[in-house]
Structure formats: structure tokens, C-alpha cells
Amino acid sequence: MQFIVKYILLFLLCSGSLFLNSSLFVNVQTVPKWYWTLFCGMALALVFLVFYFIRKRYLMPSAIINRIKTEMWQLVECIKEKYHTERKRQDKVSEILTPETVLPP
Known part of the structure; x- marks a missing residue:
């Protein structure tokens, strides 16, 4: 060709x-x-x-659809990972700042 x-x-x-x-x-x-x-x-x-x-x-339509699916799943996994790490960080911060651990002045 x-x-x-x-x-x-x-x-x-x-x-x-x-x-x-x-x-x-x-x-x-x-x-x-x-x-x-x-x-x-x-x-x-x-x-x-x-x-x-x-x-x-x-x-090719199937290739485009597969590429979009792959990109979307990667994006979802990235968002989940960021959410879980942020959640863990917030839990640690709240654990540190609980009233029981704060000493009175």
C-alpha cells in the first residue's frame, strides 16, 4: 500500500x-x-x-474505547489512593490532637 x-x-x-x-x-x-x-x-x-x-x-473505535477505559481506571485508582492516604493522614492528625492527649496549660 x-x-x-x-x-x-x-x-x-x-x-x-x-x-x-x-x-x-x-x-x-x-x-x-x-x-x-x-x-x-x-x-x-x-x-x-x-x-x-x-x-x-x-x-479504531475499539482501540479508543479501550484506551479511555484504561485511562479512567488509572485515574480512579489514583484518586482512591490519594483519598486513602489523605484519610490515613487525617486519622493520624486527629489521633494526635484528641483532648486526652492535650496537656492542660
Whole structure:
């Protein structure tokens, strides 16, 4: 598939330079109609291939859902851990500051 994309990119690069040269030095209407059709078709094919690869590699719904689940569970575990450590700290502080342990002045 990368092989095809490379050749499409090469064709579009050559076509783009030919288009720029022809539009600068020659009347654009002298370029054959089949050439414009081929150029536009290749450009559309490249756009669709790029979107297909991006969707296939990075935007798979199950992968996104699994990633979100993993991140959420990690966040929940982190919050639980912080809550428990804070609770333990508060218990220690309240244990130290109970009225029985405070000496009268």
C-alpha cells in the first residue's frame, strides 16, 4: 500500500510542477482534458488513502474505547489512593490532637 501511495505522490508532484509550468508559460486550456481528469482522480485517491490509513491506524473505535477505559481506571485508582492516604493522614492528625492527649496549660 505504501508503494502505491509513493507513486501517487510522485505523480502528483510531477503533475503539480507540470501544471505550474504550463500555467505560467502556456495557456491552461492547452493541457489535455484527460490529463486534468487523471490529475484530479489521483489527488482524490490520495486524499481517500490518507484518511483511510489515519482511520485504520489511529481512530479504531475499539482501540479508543479501550484506551479511555484504561485511562479512567488509572485515574480512579489514583484518586482512591490519594483519598486513602489523605484519610490515613487525617486519622493520624486527629489521633494526635484528641483532648486526652492535650496537656492542660
